[in-house]
Amino acid sequence: xxxxxxxxxxxxxxxxxxxxxxxxxxxxxxxxxxxxxxxxxxxxxxxxxxxxxxxxxxxxxxxxxxxxxxxxxxxxxxxxxxxxxxxxxxxxxxxxxxxxxxxxxxxxxxxxxxxxxxxxxxxxxxxxxxxxxxxxxxxxxxxxxxxxxxxxxxxxxxxxxxxxxxxxxxxxxxxxxxxxxxxxxxxxxxxxxxxxxxxxxxxxxxxxxxxxxxxxxxxxxxxxxxxxxxxxxxxxxxxxxxxxxxxxxxxxxxxxxxxxxxxxxxxxxxxx
Amino acid sequence: xxxxxxxxxxxxxxxxxxxxxxxxxxxxxxxxxxxxxxxxxxxxxxxxxxxxxxxxxxxxxxxxxxxxxxxxxxxxxxxxxxxxxxxxxxxxxxxxxxxxxxxxxxxxxxxxxxxxxxxxxxxxxxxxxxxxxxxxxxxxxxxxxxxxxxxxxxxxxxxxxxxxxxxxx
Numbered sequence: 001x002x003x004x005x006x007x008x009x010x011x012x013x014x015x016x017x018x019x020x021x022x023x024x025x026x027x028x029x030x031x032x033x034x035x036x037x038x039x040x041x042x043x044x045x046x047x048x049x050x051x052x053x054x055x056x057x058x059x060x061x062x063x064x065x066x067x068x069x070x071x072x073x074x075x076x077x078x079x080x081x082x083x084x085x086x087x088x089x090x091x092x093x094x095x096x097x098x099x100x101x102x103x104x105x106x107x108x109x110x111x112x113x114x115x116x117x118x119x120x121x122x123x124x125x126x127x128x129x130x131x132x133x134x135x136x137x138x139x140x141x142x143x144x145x146x147x148x149x150x151x152x153x154x155x156x157x158x159x160x161x162x163x164x165x166x167x168x169x170x171x172x173x174x175x176x177x178x179x180x181x182x183x184x185x186x187x188x189x190x191x192x193x194x195x196x197x198x199x200x201x202x203x204x205x206x207x208x209x210x211x212x213x214x215x216x217x218x219x220x221x222x223x224x225x226x227x228x229x230x231x232x233x234x235x236x237x238x239x240x241x242x243x244x245x246x247x248x249x250x251x252x253x254x255x256x257x258x259x260x261x262x263x264x265x266x267x268x269x270x271x272x
Numbered sequence: 273x274x275x276x277x278x279x280x281x282x283x284x285x286x287x288x289x290x291x292x293x294x295x296x297x298x299x300x301x302x303x304x305x306x307x308x309x310x311x312x313x314x315x316x317x318x319x320x321x322x323x324x325x326x327x328x329x330x331x332x333x334x335x336x337x338x339x340x341x342x343x344x345x346x347x348x349x350x351x352x353x354x355x356x357x358x359x360x361x362x363x364x365x366x367x368x369x370x371x372x373x374x375x376x377x378x379x380x381x382x383x384x385x386x387x388x389x390x391x392x393x394x395x396x397x398x399x400x401x402x403x404x405x406x407x408x409x410x411x412x413x414x415x416x417x418x419x420x421x422x423x424x425x426x427x428x429x430x431x432x433x434x435x436x437x438x439x440x441x
Contacts, residue, residue: 024360033365039405043400046393049396109311117370119368121318150284159314184423185326185327244359
């Protein structure tokens with residue numbers, strides 16, 4: 001038996017994981033967002049300077065209400081409720097599901113517009129998965145669902161290839177010094193892990209080359225025999241698990257995991 | 273092929289081409305990102321080619337009159353890593369926001385005049401942030417500074433990267 005059996009099942013599985021990621025992100029936002037807003041780092045009056053067209057069109061006042069702390073809190077709560085409805089209530093694929101999913105996608109876009117600082121690649125990957133599922137289900141066509149799966153798989157492969165190549169051209173990654181130095185920071189690291197890697201330069205070198213080779217070589221999943229392809233995907237997921245454990249990048253694990261069902265279906269499609 | 277399918281396929285194809293352009297170190301990439309208010313052009317170069325190997329520190333000090341100045345005080349946003357951060361890590365946004373803001377402010381300071389920098393979004397956000405911190409009694413003006421240090425174990429080696437003008441908090 002192969003899983004996922006078809007593009008709709010793959011898109012649905014990807015969507016489910018991405019929705020869990022959305023729920024975690026917005027629960028975190030509800031806990032930490034107020035501090036950010038009240039401290040001034042999320043002051044919409046200042047952030048709106050980045051969008052002079054909105055201010056010129058007289059939209060600054062209504063947007064100020066919508067995108068203030070209370071408005072954003074309401075959007076976050078609405079997105080969590082919508083995500084739960086998509087996970088447990090609304091039939092997939094279907095028009096009601098597609099419309100509510102469109103609401104989640106638009107809410108996420110408002111969040112990015114509202115928060116020019118603090119967003120990261122995990123938000124982008126989750127958004128790619130959700131928009132792909134949304135477009136396919138709005139049109140309700142299986143051929144487009146297939147294309148959506150291929151699009152998600154292509155973005156996942158592009159992400160690893162770009163990250164791998166960008167590391168391979170960097171001396172600090174090639175000589176193994178990058179990881180101990182990243183891990184030594186409070187922002188992304190853990191003091192104990194940073195110190196452990198610093199004291200074991202050979203381990204740091206092996207870890208750096210392991211990350212680079214898995215990322216840059218990930219594209220080979222499309223041509224490798226199944227056991228080797230599964231190993232490569234397992235290593236990539238292990239890497240995400242490692243960054244969640246060591247660097248606190250919890251949303252990256254879920255967001256990138258969400259793309260895998262689509263990739264798995266594409267591999268079946270390719271070998272069929 | 274229906275119109276919906278054709279439009280959908282076209283959107284995915286165009287989006288993927290733009291995404292590829294977004295990864296290349298070319299001027300087009302910077303233009304794309306400048307106009308990408310919704311973050312649809314991904315940036316997949318995680319921690320490369322120049323990985324973030326420094327912590328950012330935002331400090332401020334208060335002035336009472338022209339000559340009386342208090343000590344620099346750091347605003348602590350960073351938190352020590354805990355095991356549950358792999359599942360639940362709400363503070364990471366604030367840390368990333370401070371990092372993004374400081375990078376943009378440092379970049380603006382390199383290309384803009386000191387007066388123009390003061391009108392930039394990262395400068396104004398940093399000033400708003402600092403203004404809402406507790407201030408010493410009698411404070412007339414406040415000033416902020418961004419510093420970078422090579423990590424938790426070497427905070428003593430922190431170097432200033434930007435010092436603001438003095439403003440009313």
